[in-house]
Amino acid sequence: MNDPREVRRAIRHGEHSGHTAGLAPGYVQGNVCILPREYAEEFALFCERNPKPCPLLAASQPGEAQLPSLGKDLDIRTDVPRYRVFRNGERVEDVGDIRALWREDLVAFVLGCSFSFEQALLEAGLRLRYLEEGKNVPMYRTSIDTAPAGRFRGKLVVSMRPFKPADAIRAIEITSRYARVHGAPVHLGRPDLIGIEDLARPWAGDPTEVREDELPLFWACGITPQSVLLDARPSLCITHAPGHMLVTDLTNASLASP
């Protein structure tokens, strides 16, 4: 499926419930967070203060399931292939549709994801080892504090991709143009300086080899807001299930600054 509307229609009608990786290539896929209104303002502020881990693409009005800036037909209650429901910070279930859970006070947030800048890296001829190995990108909790907002606070989570030095410079140049999807890395080289003890033991995802002539590059990761959100134990929080993203009508290229 190459057209984002076609992808959303298939998901909406229960014809696709799997991962979205590789679907509608060239179009932005977003991380989803749905919260009751009483948390929404603080969460919006948290995103504003932490744009690298929380690049906000769109937020709905309370009770409104539409996000027209991301797709005219888009309905946040049906268009994600798999949702994860948390109550008081505890995961309670995964579901394929949240119409039954929808309430007039819910606000949907859609955040950018590294898929967008990874496309630009691949188009520039850079290689992503975790993709070539068919694994998930390794993620690490760091000692870097996010900027708190109300009840939301916590440590920055980063994803790691290894590159040779000249490619590392290219990767920084390219991703710095993608401020709306995490932007440039937050750190490179020495993991110990940001509280990562062992690259071979990621907090999430799979370990990726860093070869002798390579440097590890660390990008702010879109898991950060989820980790911060759940620590705040909101009465209700609905996210996409990992890898089951919201496919939007925005092109990755449209997110790049010139």
Added chain:
Amino acid sequence: MNDPREVRRAIRHGEHSGHTAGLAPGYVQGNVCILPREYAEEFALFCERNPKPCPLLAASQPGEAQLPSLGKDLDIRTDVPRYRVFRNGERVEDVGDIRALWREDLVAFVLGCSFSFEQALLEAGLRLRYLEEGKNVPMYRTSIDTAPAGRFRGKLVVSMRPFKPADAIRAIEITSRYARVHGAPVHLGRPDLIGIEDLARPWAGDPTEVREDELPLFWACGITPQSVLLDARPSLCITHAPGHMLVTDLTNASLASP
């Protein structure tokens, strides 16, 4: 002296014959290479093929001493405070004026210099240790080949500035916007991977400490074309003397891409 025209006038009239560092702040200072026409086409091609070490800002017509794109009144025979004259690749003298040496077949090249991007680094709050220590930036010959053009060929020379990882990323982001003055670094981290054996022993300039929590960043250096030029032993070559640059009417800011 804050105005570039004022600086050039003082130099032209012999009232200033020293270094140009700190003069006309905010304005581009250029590296100068003057060659007989028979070498000019190959040198222009060498610059085109090696834009990082040889960021060409302007070239004159043969025999013309004016470079109006860099300054309406500019005269390349009188407006550099100190010239260095080489014959067959050997340094023969330093002079304050080259009107007596001027010929109808000479072509002047002006290349961008790292002063321009260093201003942007300082304005972003980054610190340049060699400046704070009142030294010259350390320069190293690498094992990286330049792209040859006719008689011009040789190894890339780089300058080194140390930064902590987060500042290193900022420095790459900032200098990548200055493609007309060397652009982003060519290497970072491991000096041995580009043939530098000992950071404490630069090929030119002064050694600069790289602290335990820092990475060395390596930029293509404007000394590269001079080194390549002299290896080709042209019958005549006139350059600026180190630190005695051509002050132009271009602003550093005008060289940045958006």
